[in-house]
Amino acid sequence: MGAEHSHALFHHGHSPVHHLPAHTKLVGTLVFVAAVAVTPRQELWAFAVYAAVAVFAMAVARLPVRFVARRALLVLPFLGVAALVPFIGGGETTDVMGLALSTEGLWAASGIVCKALLGTAASIVLAGTTEQADLVRGLARLRVPPLLVMITATMLRYLETVAGELRRARTAMQSRGHNPRWLWQATPLANSAGATFVRSYERGERVHHAMAARGFTGTPPDLNPQPAAGRHWIRAIALPGITVAVAIAALAS
Amino acid sequence: MTSSAHELAIDVRDLEHGYPDGSSALDGLSLQVRPGERVALLGPNGAGKTTLALHLNGILLAQHGSVTIDGLPVVEPNLAEVRRRLQLVFAKADDQLFMPTVRDDVAFGPANHGMRGADLDAAVDGALAAAGAAALAKRAPHHLSTGEKRRAALATVLAMNPGTLVLDEPTAGLDPAGRNELVALLKTLPQTLVVITHDIPFALQLCHRSVIIDEGRSWADAPTADLLADRATLGRHRLALPFGFDPNVLAQATSIDRSR
Amino acid sequence: MHAPDGFLGLGTAVATGAISFGVVGASLRMARTRLADRQIPLTGVSAAFIFAAQLVNFPVAAGTTGHLLGGALAAILLGPTVGALVVTVVVVVQALVFADGGLSALGYNTLNMAIVTSFGGYAAFVAVRKILPRNASGVATAAGLAAGISVVLASMALSIEWLFGATAPVSFDTVFAAMVGVHLLIGVGEGVITGLLVASVLAARPDLVYGARHLDPAALRGRASLSTRGLVIAALAVTLVVGTIVSQFAGSDPDGLERVAEDLELTADQAGDARGPFADYAVDGLDNEQLSLAIAAGAGIVIVGAIGYGLVATRREPSAV
Structure with a gap:
């Protein structure tokens, strides 16, 4: 994580994937991720099929390569850790370019790398083609408890507002020459974050007033989720369906 | 209890409100507004205008004195009904737009009152159109400009179909064009309007009557044009006219709706 | 700490998912009794704050930066149940909307980053x-220490999950030592920032700090007198001591124990079945199974105890608002 979080992952577009109802995409993504998760790591052919499926989905969604690559960077630290495994792993060794590496470690590293990359790819397709409001609606449609859905919706609604406050405070500090390099110089930053918390909490109270004024008693109203036709489900499930078939075959082999 | 035309839309008597730290925000304030009136509440920062507004739909309850809306006392058991009749538009539109899209937000109030399906859609479309926000329906609130946010916030309260609207600093942060659009829009509304502002030209454009509130009390209650001509009173309450602004000339030049 | 898909085995993902699901469900209900119809706006906007606070890069050393995890902070400001809920929402949104952290890893990510940090951090705070x-300085210092401890607890939780769901032939000891070691350092930053942040909230609105609501408002008046440099030095000292102890444990020569283990035929089977949900990697590499298990069990008891203590502490304290 880091500063790139400040805006969401949505990539504006009008591809067939963009037009699928959010909850069908959510289910499709979860099916894909589950299929990847259950596949034994020795079945490299299965991962090759999954990768092809993921790339195909990105192509249909017309997600630019740079956009995908920038997002995939988030898993780099874990891939770095995985790359160490063959060196520190025990057991039998295999010669790779003159280095005696742990066989077991090589398999483990490739398993972690494959699954992490495929999972990230699926998340990128989902988040890249679905607006935040629709994702929230999709969660509601999938019977996630309405309370949790609405807390999530409220969080997404105010994220940029609150992040903007913090950013402006920081800019104001920098413009007056405060450029901390050490932890013990962080007091002004922590103070501005504390002030932002107070403002956020007070904002929460005002939002509560606004909700109460419009008849809210604690039960979230129906968000009118968009219904999905059968053809939407078929499209959303088609690709993950392939991965399920592959996963079953891989488990059986 | 039912409302009838001869009852006051807003009747505030001897309202007092003190903060926990002992300071007083309202100090025996009284205000009467007839149905269909457009009234501006003028006063400096910290005068108690917003605290008054929060009492009008029961976000704050009277510690002393009384508040009555359409003849209905603003007390705990009446809150739901009071809030059907009187709606607030907050100074910070961000606090009022809490749903993922403007359309969801406008639907929030009627849905809470059990409206569903086609009725709900009709109510939402009507409110969006009345507030000039129809084009914003699918937008996310945090991507709107200040003026757009204010129109969307107006739509959310209009969807509640209230008889009275209270707007807190509606022109804050608007550019001059946006301000004029808002005046034109508010003039089309049939509701009783109470506008909290220190934007004196705005009060003159929109409201025939103005009340000066300062230190938690009402100090003057008169036709807006007359009040603005009384520079001594304005000055005492930190209400300064913009540079070059002559209310006498403008009152004749602009078509103020004298009937309200 | 946002683990990607496939970082831990399937069984661990499912088991941690079930635990997280249960705790989040219980937190939803407990927070609802406390906040009533204010739950949605207050929890939602607070979650936005925690997420935003994670985006702020704080200076660490010589211009390098770190960022807040915020679990203990959320628990101390809002109470552990609301805190756990808030960070859960943040973690879920990061996976769904920002592709940060795997969807199939949500079970353990939520457990480690939201539940362990909130309840464990609050227990440490109490x-x-x-x-x-019992004044502002005391509350702020406790918040700072608790935040540091919460990060270490989270790293211990991930290590223990590795014991059950390892996907690579790296021993528990190695993972434990590495995870805890790194997070002791991360915890210093977390602790200092959290302590300072809580101090500034105490100065402005002491009534908003859940962890200080039982204290006499008069005692909280007056700004917390914290020396930031002193806090950093103290935190580093604690880290050094704990780090030394941990490294003694993890790195100590296991000769004696190993012999005992061999006698008892407890020595690990090197050829663990990679497919099994409880792959036996915990003992690969280093043959000190009992010591590993002892560390793991100890850490597990600490975490479970901390969560339990956090829950009990929440219940026992007077629930003002």
């Missing part, structure tokens, strides 16, 4: 507060 003065 415990530390008892020995500190």
Whole structure:
């Protein structure tokens, strides 16, 4: 994580994937991720099929390569850790370019790398083609408890507002020459974050007033989720369906 | 209890409100507004205008004195009904737009009152159109400009179909064009309007009557044009006219709706 | 700490998912009784704050930066149940909307980053507060220490999950030592920032700090007198001591124990079945199974105890608002 979080992952577009109802995409993504998760790591052919499926989905969604690559960077630290495994792993060794590496470690590293990359790819397709409001609606449609859905919706609604406050405070500090390099110089930053918390909490109270004024008693109203036709489900499930078939075959082999 | 035309839309008597730290925000304030009136509440920062507004739909309850809306006392058991009749538009539109899209937000109030399906859609479309926000329906609130946010916030309260609207600093942060659009829009509304502002030209454009509130009390209650001509009173309450602004000339030049 | 898909085995993902699901469900209900119809706006906007606070890069050393995890902070400001809920929402949104952290890893990510940090951090806060003065400085210092401890607890939780769901032939000891070691350092930053942040909230609105709501408002008046440099030095000292102890444990020569283990035929089977949900990697590499298990069990008891203590502490304290 880091500063790139400040805006969401949505990539504006009008591809067939963009037009699928959010909850069908959510289910499709979860099916894909589950299929990847259950596949034994020795079945490299299965991962090759999954990768092809993921790339195909990105192509249909017309997600630019740079956009995908920038997002995939988030898993780099874990891939770095995985790359160490063959060196520190025990057991039998295999010669790779003159280095005696742990066989077991090589398999483990490739398993972690494959699954992490495929999972990230699926998340990128989902988040890249679905607006935040629709994702929230999709969660509601999938019977996630309405309370949790609405807390999530409220969080997404105010994220940029609150992040903007913090950013402006920081800019104001920098413009007056405060450029901390050490932890013990962080007091002004922590103070501005504390002030932002107070403002956020007070904002929460005002939002509560606004909700109460419009008849809210604690039960979230129906968000009118968009219904999905059968053809939407078929499209959303088609690709993950392939991965399920592959996963079953891989488990059986 | 039912409302009838001869009852006051807003009747505030001897309202007092003190903060926990002992300071007083309202100090025996009284205000009467007839149905269909457009009234501006003028006063400096910290005068108690917003605290008054929060009492009008029961976000704050009277510690002393009384508040009555359409003849209905603003007390705990009446809150739901009071809030059907009187709606607030907050100074910070961000606090009022809490749903993922403007359309969801406008639907929030009627849905809470059990409206569903086609009725709900009709109510939402009507409110969006009345507030000039129809084009914003699918937008996310945090991507709107200040003026757009204010129109969307107006739509959310209009969807509640209230008889009275209270707007807190509606022109804050608007550019001059946006301000004029808002005046034109508010003039089309049939509701009783109470506008909290220190934007004196705005009060003159929109409201025939103005009340000066300062230190938690009402100090003057008169036709807006007359009040603005009384520079001594304005000055005492930190209400300064913009540079070059002559209310006498403008009152004749602009078509103020004298009937309200 | 946002683990990607496939970082831990399937069984661990499912088991941690079930635990997280249960705790989040219970937190939803408990928070609802406390906040009533204010739950949605207050929890939602607070979650936005925690997420935003994670985006702020704080200076660490020589211009390098770190960022807040915020679990203990959320628990101390909002109470552990609301805190756990808030960070859960943040973690879920990071996976769904920002592709940060795997969807199939949500079970353990939520457990480690939201539940362990909130409840464990709050337990540490309550415990530390008892020995500190009942004023703003005491609360802020306790918050800082608790935040540091919460990060270490989270790293211990991930290590223990590795014991059950390892996907690579790296021993528990190695993972434990590496995870805890790194997070002791991360915890210093977390602790200092959290302590300072809580101090500034105490100065402005002491009534908004859940962890200080039982204290006499008069005692909280007056700004917390914290020396940031002192806090950093103290935190580093604690880290050094704990780090030394941990490294003694993890790195100590296991000869004696190993012999015992061999006698008892407990020595690990090197050829663990990679497909099994409880792959036996915990003991690969280093043959000190009992020591590993002892560390793991100890850490597990600490975490479970901390969560339990956090829950009990929440219940027992007077629930003002």
